Amino acid sequence: MTTNWWKESVVYQIYPRSFHDSNGDGIGDIKGITEKLDHLEDLGIDVIWLSPVYQSPNDDNGYDISDYRAIMDDFGRMEDFDEMLKEAHKRGIKIMMDLVVNHTSDEHQWFVESRSSKESPYRDYYIWKKGEDGKPPTNWGAAFGGSAWQYDDTTGEYYLHLFSKKQPDLNWENETVRNDIYDMMNFWLDKGVNGFRMDVINFISKDQRYPDGEVNDAGFGDGSPYFMNGPRIHESLQEMNKKVLSQHDTITVGEMPGATVEEAKLYTGEDRHELNMVFHFEHVDVGNGKYGKWTPEQWKLTDLKKIFSRWQEGLEEDGWNSLYWSNHDQPRAISRFGNDSEAYREISGKMLATCLHLLKGTPYIYQGEEIGMTNVAFDSVHDYRDIETLNAYDDYMNGGLLTHDDMMKGIHERSRDNARTPVQWSDDRHGGFTKGKPWIAVNPNYRDINAQQAVSDPESIYHYYKKLIKLRKDNPIIVYGKYELLLKDDEQIYAYTRTWEDQTLLVICNFSEDTPKFELPKEVKFSEKELCIANYDVDIKEDPTTFTLKPYEARAYLLK
Numbered sequence: 001m002t003t004n005w006w007k008e009s010v011v012y013q014i015y016p017r018s019f020h021d022s023n024g025d026g027i028g029d030i031k032g033i034t035e036k037l038d039h040l041e042d043l044g045i046d047v048i049w050l051s052p053v054y055q056s057p058n059d060d061n062g063y064d065i066s067d068y069r070a071i072m073d074d075f076g077r078m079e080d081f082d083e084m085l086k087e088a089h090k091r092g093i094k095i096m097m098d099l100v101v102n103h104t105s106d107e108h109q110w111f112v113e114s115r116s117s118k119e120s121p122y123r124d125y126y127i128w129k130k131g132e133d134g135k136p137p138t139n140w141g142a143a144f145g146g147s148a149w150q151y152d153d154t155t156g157e158y159y160l161h162l163f164s165k166k167q168p169d170l171n172w173e174n175e176t177v178r179n180d181i182y183d184m185m186n187f188w189l190d191k192g193v194n195g196f197r198m199d200v201i202n203f204i205s206k207d208q209r210y211p212d213g214e215v216n217d218a219g220f221g222d223g224s225p226y227f228m229n230g231p232r233i234h235e236s237l238q239e240m241n242k243k244v245l246s247q248h249d250t251i252t253v254g255e256m257p258g259a260t261v262e263e264a265k266l267y268t269g270e271d272r273h274e275l276n277m278v279f280h281f282e283h284v285d286v287g288n289g290k291y292g293k294w295t296p297e298q299w300k301l302t303d304l305k306k307i308f309s310r311w312q313e314g315l316e317e318d319g320w321n322s323l324y325w326s327n328h329d330q331p332r333a334i335s336r337f338g339n340d341s342e343a344y345r346e347i348s349g350k351m352l353a354t355c356l357h358l359l360k361g362t363p364y365i366y367q368g369e370e371i372g373m374t375n376v377a378f379d380s381v382h383d384y385r386d387i388e389t390l391n392a393y394d395d396y397m398n399g400g401l402l403t404h405d406d407m408m409k410g411i412h413e414r415s416r417d418n419a420r421t422p423v424q425w426s427d428d429r430h431g432g433f434t435k436g437k438p439w440i441a442v443n444p445n446y447r448d449i450n451a452q453q454a455v456s457d458p459e460s461i462y463h464y465y466k467k468l469i470k471l472r473k474d475n476p477i478i479v480y481g482k483y484e485l486l487l488k489d490d491e492q493i494y495a496y497t498r499t500w501e502d503q504t505l506l507v508i509c510n511f512s513e514d515t516p517k518f519e520l521p522k523e524v525k526f527s528e529k530e531l532c533i534a535n536y537d538v539d540i541k542e543d544p545t546t547f548t549l550k551p552y553e554a555r556a557y558l559l560k
Helices: 030-035 037-043 078-090 109-116 175-191 233-243 261-268 301-314 333-337 345-357 387-398 404-414 451-456 461-474 476-480
Strands: 011-014 047-050 067-071 094-099 149-152 157-160 195-198 251-255 277-279 362-366 482-486 493-500 503-510 517-519 529-534 546-548 554-559
Touching (some): 030 037, 030 078, 037 078, 037 461, 067 078, 067 175, 078 094, 094 251, 175 233, 233 261, 261 277, 301 493, 345 461, 387 404, 451 461, 461 476, 461 529, 476 493, 476 503
Parallel strands (some): 011 362, 047 094, 094 195, 195 251, 251 277
Antiparallel strands (some): 149 157, 493 503, 503 554, 517 546, 529 554
């Protein structure tokens, strides 16, 4: 293993509630994950990122934690976790836990104590402020709607919650809080866990002045300049690295809304001793409209290329990219960036995978992506379970900002529940996910799109993912090669090269259902060529310098 094994890894995200249900209660669980490890071993992935499995009342599907050292009852017991960890390691698969330490649940013992009295030794574990004239301490709005401050009768003060009111923010200024968190991280690492994906980790440091933010359309202030990438964030992450991460061989990725390339260099530079990678959101925000993702507009390929290229070039020498199209907070990649019609679903899914996996960085696959799952379009808002979706529907409808039809269009395109419908394992009832009633309905297209069908068809998107993963493992150029964008202004073709030693990898992806002509820029010279992968049958003798692309076609050549 290289010291930077995480650079050469492919990560697969599991959202446990929707992955596989072993006991028929309609909720995915840890034993269900263990039962499907052979599927992941066959796919060829190296690391599982496990969304939260800790004890939680589930206000925000496990991102509201009431006990960091216990397993959620819905998901099983600690013995089930230990068994899953052992079985994963036996197959050479590492486990990356989700670390949620910007906030806890309001049912966490720390907060129960904190709100009980101003004299409680836990009072300072959270952020409490007096209001003024019956108003909250600042005008900040919360991510899931409403004020970011909740008045608490017991002590007559407000506590900060950047998300749901059942998710109070921890006070990272308090050294005892930090040490308790580091102890908890060591508890999991000592158990054999291999690292952490850190939820909104760049929110943990707040500007201690707590100024008002600029008022937005919803009538609340934007507090993000005062809690995003805050004044002591690097100090806190360096302390975490020193006290915890540096003591173990880990993989770390920080979820960082609003992080720029320049900030990412600080978070991920090797001499900085903070994190390995960050998740940014620039590419998944393309096409946001007046009300963000709820009013989606047509996006342009040139914008997407500009974002990817800025990150590829910006972290070329220092830092490292994480590569993803979708996760539990994003819609399905094929519906969002490809074409989920029957004619083009598989072919555009293979194109998107090619484009992403051959970039420089660590690729992330979200569960079901490898079998070509798509967005769901439930008829009624009541079929959705996501707190963000339901609150947004109420806020925008009640505020008269959007009509029901507009809101449902936005939900169908961008709701987080698009990614949270259960994984479609077979064409059995409920897609083979459960023998009971699923916690959220399965996408009705499970009869046509499921793992059993994909695994049995050698031409499926599943086998294409396997090829891509193997290609990456066999060719260091894919991990370490330098990126360069070609055809910058083309609105249909995303083409780029990766160069390493005497080799050039040429990647050509058609993001449209048109048939544009590709012409290789003159500066890319070669005497030998090898077709590495393609999502259509290609004559290997064909000259890659000029040809007509089929709809959503992707090709990659190794040039010498």
